Amino acid sequence: MGRAGRTGGVTMHDVAARAGVSIKTVSNVLNEYPYIRPATRERVEQAIAELGYQVNLSARNLRRGSTGIIGLALPELRLPYFAELADSVIGAAEREGLTVLIEQTGAERTRELAVLTSAQRQLTDGLLYSPLALDLADLTSLRLDFPMVLLGERIFGADADHVTMANVDAARAATEHLLARGRRRVATVGAHPGEASGSAVLRLQGYREALEAAGLPFEPALVAEAWFWNRAAGAAAMDRLLDSGVGVDAVFAMNDALALGVLHALHRRGVAVPEQVAVIGFDDIEEAQYSAPTLSSISPGRDQIAQTAVRLLRERIDRGDAAGPPRTVVAEFTVVARESTATS
Amino acid sequence: MGRAGRTGGVTMHDVAARAGVSIKTVSNVLNEYPYIRPATRERVEQAIAELGYQVNLSARNLRRGSTGIIGLALPELRLPYFAELADSVIGAAEREGLTVLIEQTGAERTRELAVLTSAQRQLTDGLLYSPLALDLADLTSLRLDFPMVLLGERIFGADADHVTMANVDAARAATEHLLARGRRRVATVGAHPGEASGSAVLRLQGYREALEAAGLPFEPALVAEAWFWNRAAGAAAMDRLLDSGVGVDAVFAMNDALALGVLHALHRRGVAVPEQVAVIGFDDIEEAQYSAPTLSSISPGRDQIAQTAVRLLRERIDRGDAAGPPRTVVAEFTVVARESTATS
DNA sequence: TTGTACGCGTTATCAA
DNA sequence: TTGATAACGCGTACAA
Numbered sequence: 165m166g167r168a169g170r171t172g173g174v175t176m177h178d179v180a181a182r183a184g185v186s187i188k189t190v191s192n193v194l195n196e197y198p199y200i201r202p203a204t205r206e207r208v209e210q211a212i213a214e215l216g217y218q219v220n221l222s223a224r225n226l227r228r229g230s231t232g233i234i235g236l237a238l239p240e241l242r243l244p245y246f247a248e249l250a251d252s253v254i255g256a257a258e259r260e261g262l263t264v265l266i267e268q269t270g271a272e273r274t275r276e277l278a279v280l281t282s283a284q285r286q287l288t289d290g291l292l293y294s295p296l297a298l299d300l301a302d303l304t305s306l307r308l309d310f311p312m313v314l315l316g317e318r319i320f321g322a323d324a325d326h327v328t329m330a331n332v333d334a335a336r337a338a339t340e341h342l343l344a345r346g347r348r349r350v351a352t353v354g355a356h357p358g359e360a361s362g363s364a365v366l367r368l369q370g371y372r373e374a375l376e377a378a379g380l381p382f383e384p385a386l387v388a389e390a391w392f393w394n395r396a397a398g399a400a401a402m403d404r405l406l407d408s409g410v411g412v413d414a415v416f417a418m419n420d421a422l423a424l425g426v427l428h429a430l431h432r433r434g435v436a437v438p439e440q441v442a443v444i445g446f447d448d449i450e451e452a453q454y455s456a457p458t459l460s461s462i463s464p465g466r467d468q469i470a471q472t473a474v475r476l477l478r479e480r481i482d483r484g485d486a487a488g489p490p491r492t493v494v495a496e497f498t499v500v501a502r503e504s505t506a507t508s
Numbered sequence: 509m510g511r512a513g514r515t516g517g518v519t520m521h522d523v524a525a526r527a528g529v530s531i532k533t534v535s536n537v538l539n540e541y542p543y544i545r546p547a548t549r550e551r552v553e554q555a556i557a558e559l560g561y562q563v564n565l566s567a568r569n570l571r572r573g574s575t576g577i578i579g580l581a582l583p584e585l586r587l588p589y590f591a592e593l594a595d596s597v598i599g600a601a602e603r604e605g606l607t608v609l610i611e612q613t614g615a616e617r618t619r620e621l622a623v624l625t626s627a628q629r630q631l632t633d634g635l636l637y638s639p640l641a642l643d644l645a646d647l648t649s650l651r652l653d654f655p656m657v658l659l660g661e662r663i664f665g666a667d668a669d670h671v672t673m674a675n676v677d678a679a680r681a682a683t684e685h686l687l688a689r690g691r692r693r694v695a696t697v698g699a700h701p702g703e704a705s706g707s708a709v710l711r712l713q714g715y716r717e718a719l720e721a722a723g724l725p726f727e728p729a730l731v732a733e734a735w736f737w738n739r740a741a742g743a744a745a746m747d748r749l750l751d752s753g754v755g756v757d758a759v760f761a762m763n764d765a766l767a768l769g770v771l772h773a774l775h776r777r778g779v780a781v782p783e784q785v786a787v788i789g790f791d792d793i794e795e796a797q798y799s800a801p802t803l804s805s806i807s808p809g810r811d812q813i814a815q816t817a818v819r820l821l822r823e824r825i826d827r828g829d830a831a832g833p834p835r836t837v838v839a840e841f842t843v844v845a846r847e848s849t850a851t852s
Numbered sequence: 853t854t855g856t857a858c859g860c861g862t863t864a865t866c867a868a
Numbered sequence: 869t870t871g872a873t874a875a876c877g878c879g880t881a882c883a884a
Binding site for chain 1: 562564569584588591592598610627631769797798801
């Protein structure tokens with residue numbers, strides 16, 4: 165194995181010797197301890213520069229019992245939403261002086277569970293966690309004793325901090341956006357039949373509320389399931405809807421990747437968007453601004469989510485109360501109208 | 509600060525006491541030292557399970573002088589190519605028992621330099637590094653003493669391992685793909701005028717070689733610069749090309765993000781793709797399969813790149829020869845034809 | 853204001 | 869096959 169102790173193995177002792185002080189004084193300088201004579205400080209700093217000394221983080225971590233690293237567990241970086249979320253989180257963490265270690269779960273339950281007990285937890289002061297397959301039972305059965313903030317969706321009853329989106333309200337707003345444009349055969353793509361909790365359930369609920377408020381019946385035939393929320397699944401679901409012969413003049417896709425798949429399927433089959441079918445997504449990933457047609461979507465305030473989550477986590481870490489009373493922050497969303505739902 | 513020593517602070521000593529053995533024996537069991545009596549091993553394992561013991565990674569790292577973590581420095585996770593690359597790298601590293609720490613540089617020279625001297629280097633056994641703004645002088649002036657593999661493009665003369673794409677050949681193949689379809693006014697988007705090295709230079713060279721081989725003149729007016737290789741820049745560059753009045757019947761965009769911006773601009777202005785203008789990109793990001801029209805591209809063999817890079821890095825780490833003779837691996841590419849360059 | 857000495861939890865070197 | 873004990877490099881009481 166290679167040496168992590170880079171810097172040619174220069175230690176505090178070497179710096180101390182060179183500067184003619186004790187190791188404690190070097191440590192003081194490094195940690196910005198206030199009561200140091202300027203001359204001493206300068207000698208130490210010079211010695212540090214001359215020797216190219218860097219603190220050994222492993223030693224510091226061991227001694228301090230903390231690492232300055234937080235984990236970010238998410239399904240897959242290749243899903244644009246999570247790539248953009250990771251980007252935002254890394255930025256927010258950097259501003260707090262924290263480093264981010266990303267762990268991918270592939271949205272598989274086993275791996276999502278593994279994240280919670282992994283040895284990494286141990287190298288990490290806390291965890292930002294975006295589970296998809298996990299449920300309350302999994303979470304409570306584990307008795308976790310590290311700072312954690314759940315991201316993206318609420319696990320009801322879980323004794324943990326949450327930073328979530330207003331899934332129901334936002335899905336309702338998206339559906340109402342379609343209804344307001346005169347659409348009456350509004351399908352939704354991304355349902356997870358049989359699931360009791362999770363984004364899919366909440367977004368379906370919002371969809372139903374909008375229909376109900378508009379006095380429209382809920383038609384199961386207009387609900388297309390898609391377990392993976394990626395482009396391929398969106399395209400396949402749209403194909404099924406079209407093949408089924410049920411009339412559709414609008415689609416609320418439960419995220420943008422699905423929506424882009426939907427657009428793709430419609431384009432492939434020569435269905436005009438938005439003229440014949442209007443489409444709205446959810447997440448407002450960057451790609452939504454560049455698809456053809458550009459994609460209307462729900463902007464969930466990603467930066468706000470990232471920033472808030474990091475702040476909450478940092479509070480827990482600093483206070484050392486992994487088990488304090490749970491808090492929930494619901495980020496604000498906006499409906500972003502683009503070509504895919506334009507009125508002609 | 510929170511305790512990184514999770515696990516309720518159970519240490520090897522506790523396990524040893526419980527199992528009635530010495531701490532060294534516990535360590536032996538953990539590290540799969542072969543000569544342990546089965547009965548002893550079992551007692552230790554049971555004690556570990558009962559106490560819920562986990563090794564303290566900070567202590568192990570300090571003692572071993574290595575961390576099992578490698579850094580991955582890249583411009584931005586919100587660029588789909590790098591998100592997918594990170595995904596591949598994390599997967600490859602996981603298979604090697606390594607963890608990946610991502611660092612974003614924003615493609616800014618200062619931050620790219622900072623990565624090389626950052627304290628993180630010190631927590632990391634090696635670095636996978638994908639610089640955009642750095643040049644040879646930056647790299648050689650630093651005298652780096654940690655294992656590093658450069659990713660994605662070659663810095664000629666740099667004394668480091670490289671895993672690169674065949675930028676020139678691939679760009680040439682992309683351009684030839686357009687020429688083979690009868691296009692004669694082929695523009696390129698993404699040039700970095702004045703730069704002496706880097707992907708932009710190499711891809712421009714491949715473009716020129718293809719023109720030359722086809723007996724076509726090189727026209728500077730057909731070269732659109734774009735410093736950031738994102739969608740917005742691609743769209744803007746295409747707008748400039750169209751506004752300039754120079755005739756264009758095909759575009760080779762130096763990456764897919766640019767190409768998607770190009771498609772967007774063309775769509776916005778009612779130019780038919782591929783009928784009026786054919787478009788090919790570079791990177792073959794997932795989105796290329798779902799844009800409208802779907803985007804032809806160069807597939808650079810991302811998984812192969814990731815896997816090779818991790819393997820090379822690991823070899824350096826294991827052998828402890830940060831300064832061994834540099835190796836270069838050039839990944840294979842393929843041209844992927846889709847709708848954006850279809851012949852009608 | 854600075855120095856001494858110990859402990860953080862492992863792993864490695866011996867010896868037994 | 870196992871055990872005692874010395875590092876690894878830093879932070880921090882405590883002493884000076």
